[in-house]
Amino acid sequence: MDAKADVPTLINNDPSLGHPIDHTGMNRHLLKRLLQATAVSLLLANGIMLLRGLSAGRDIGLSAVYLLLLLAAFVLLKANRLKWLAHGFTAVFWLSITLYLLLLGIGGVPNPSAYTIAILTALLLLRGRTTFIYAMVSLIASILLMIGNQTGELPLVTMPNNPTIAMQHFPQAFLTYSLIAIAFFNLRYILATLHFNEQALQQIQATLGQRTTDLSVSNAQLRQEIHEREQAEARLEQQRAFLRQIIDTIPNFVFVKDSNGRYLITNKALADAYKTTPPCWKGSPWANSTTTSKKWPGLKKATIKYWPPKKRYSGQNCFLPTSTATNIGCKL
16 A cells, blocks of 8 residues: 555645645544554454464453453544544553563563554654653653563563463463554554655645746836836926927917916916016916915006907906016025
8 A cells, every 4th residue: 555545634725835734634544543453453363362272261351341442442533532532542552561561571572662662652643742751651661660570570470481372362462463553554654744744845845936936927017017107207207398398489478377376387488577487486376366465465466458358357357476586486
């Protein structure tokens, strides 16, 4: 089987995050594999002991206890109580190793090195501080077991030894098969996780590359728009300068006012007539109200004359600037 097929729910489907690792799906799948491996090991150990005629009454009782624990574990898995299940599985696994070594000794297989698999399981399922606790407790237990073995205090139970039989009793067979199966699925899981981490990293790199390309294209478009706008402003300024040149070359008075009667544009001929410059006229009033003469004392009253005469405007009062430039607030 392919290692990457062993963890089908490692990554989620959020492309904006580059398919990050889904730890909940990882734990659930690994727990399911470990429970299945333990159940198969229990069945295999019982079958081998029955075929060899080495099964005893206490083995049936021990098998019943583990069977009930496995049933409870599958119930927790179905209920999605993954945290409880992870702690329970790791604790039972560690206690099984410890009780076996305590009762049957450390001279054969399994031996204290089995704690390595328990620590690895805790690392994958629980992580963090809990793994450190299991590592320290396992180290202390190994030291105490070796001291007890050297002093002759261990093992607590003496089993008959037959050198022609590899697995001499049920606890040894069950724990050995479980250790092999759990170690296999732990390592398989680590390889699958590394594979998906590599895939996620490649996806992130591809996403960053695409976004960098998109950003470069956007920057190029923005620079082009800025360049076009600058060109348009330059053309507009040229048109304004050309229009101003045309207006200033006209010998007659040319001006533009807003709705409030204030000058917006005047030509050079009008400004020269009053010894000013065209910019000085911008904003200057010319209205048909007596309040204007009070606000702008430099304006004198005059009468608009149109040709041909228009009844609507002819004879309307207005205010014109006097001959000095300072009267309209402009200094030459």
